[in-house]
Amino acid sequence: xxxxxxxxxxxPRVDGRRLRSERTKQLIIEAYLALLRExxxxxxxxxxxxxxxxxxxxxxxFERFPDLNKLRAAAADYQLAQAAALAPPRNIxxxxxxxxxxxxxxxxxxxxxxxxLWRVLIFSIDQDEDLKPRVRxxxxxxxxxxxxxxxxxxxxxxxxxxxxxxxxxxxxxxxESWARMRELYGLSRRGLRDMDADHRPPxxxxxxxxxxxxxxxxxxRFVGSPPAMAAVAQLxxxxxxxxxxxxxxxxxxxxxxxxxx
Numbered sequence: 516x517x518x519x520x521x522x523x524x525x526x527p528r529v530d531g532r533r534l535r536s537e538r539t540k541q542l543i544i545e546a547y548l549a550l551l552r553e554x555x556x557x558x559x560x561x562x563x564x565x566x567x568x569x570x571x572x573x574x575x576x577f578e579r580f581p582d583l584n585k586l587r588a589a590a591a592d593y594q595l596a597q598a599a600a601l602a603p604p605r606n607i608x609x610x611x612x613x614x615x616x617x618x619x620x621x622x623x624x625x626x627x628x629x630x631x632l633w634r635v636l637i638f639s640i641d642q643d644e645d646l647k648p649r650v651r652x653x654x655x656x657x658x659x660x661x662x663x664x665x666x667x668x669x670x671x672x673x674x675x676x677x678x679x680x681x682x683x684x685x686x687x688x689x690x691e692s693w694a695r696m697r698e699l700y701g702l703s704r705r706g707l708r709d710m711d712a713d714h715r716p717p718x719x720x721x722x723x724x725x726x727x728x729x730x731x732x733x734x735x736r737f738v739g740s741p742p743a744m745a746a747v748a749q750l751x752x753x754x755x756x757x758x759x760x761x762x763x764x765x766x767x768x769x770x771x772x773x774x775x776x
Contacts, residue, residue: 540579543569544593547586551631558635559583584643587635591649594632598625599656604663611668618664626693633690658685 546569550560562583566573580586602625606617633653640646658681662669665684669677686692696702 536579539569539571539575540589541593543571543576543579543586544590545569547590548594548632551635555631555634558638559587584645587639588643588645588649590632591636591646591653594629595649595652595656598629598653601625602660604660607663607666614664618661621660622688623693626690630690630694634694637691654685657688661685661688 543565547560547565550564550568551558554560562573562576565586566576569575576586580589602621604617605621606613609617636646636650640650661681661684669680672680
C-alpha cells in the first residue's frame with residue numbers, strides 16, 4: 516500500500532460524559548460566584564443554595580468538590596483564568612494616554628467582576644492554605660501586566676525605584692481600592708473609568724488620588740510609607756509631567772472633566 520493509500524487518522528474520540536461533568540462543575544462555580552455578588556455578607560453560601568442556583572442536586576456538588584472550601588479554591592482558579600482570557604494586554608505600543616486608557620478599562624472590568632470573591636479570599640486566607648498561592652498569583656499577574664503596559668516609563672527608573680513604583684501602583688489599583696471608591700465615595704463604574712482615563716497620566720497621579728487621600732486619612736501604614744510615596748513622586752517628576760501631574764504633586768485634587776451641554 517502506497518503512502519497515498521494510507522487511511523486518514525481518526526480524530527480523538529470526545530468523552531461526552533466527561534464534558535458534561537466539566538460543564539456541571541463550571542455551572543456550580545458560576546452559581547457560587549453569583550450568590551457571592553448578590554450577598555457579599557455571606558462568604559460561603561450553603562450547599563443547598565448553590566445547588567438550587569446551579570440547577571443541580573447537593574450530591575452533584577460533592578461529587579465534584581470534596582467540600583465547599585475546595586469549591587471556593589476552584590472558583591478562584593476560574594476567575595484567574597477568566598481574567599487572563601478577558602483581559603489580554605492591548606495597545607502596548609500606544610502612547611501613554613492610550614495605554615493608560617486601555618489599562619484602566621481592563622482593570623475596571625477585572626475589579627468589578629472579582630471584588631466579591633476577592634474579599635472572601637482575603638477573609639478566609641488564614642484558615643485555608645489553598646488560598647494563599649492563588650491570592651499571590653492574582654497580585655503577581657497585576658504587577659506583570661503593569662510592567663508590560665508601563666514599560667517605557669518604568670524603563671527610566673533604577674531597579675529599586677522601579678520595584679517601589681510597581682508596589683505603589685499595585686496598591687492604589689488593588690481591588691479593595693476600587694471597591695472603596697465605589698462604596699465610600701459612591702462613584703459609578705463609568706465615573707471611575709472617566710476619572711482614571713480622562714485625566715492625564717502618569718498612571719499613579721490622578722487615577723490614584725482619591726485612594727491615596729483616603730489611605731492617608733485612615734493612616735494606612737503602607738501607602739504613607741516613604742518608599743511608596745517616593746515611588747509615586749518619581750512618576751510626577753517625569754519630563755512630560757503635565758498639569759495633572761502638578762496637581763497631584765501640589766496636593767490638589769484632579770479637576771473634574773468639563774461638562775458639555
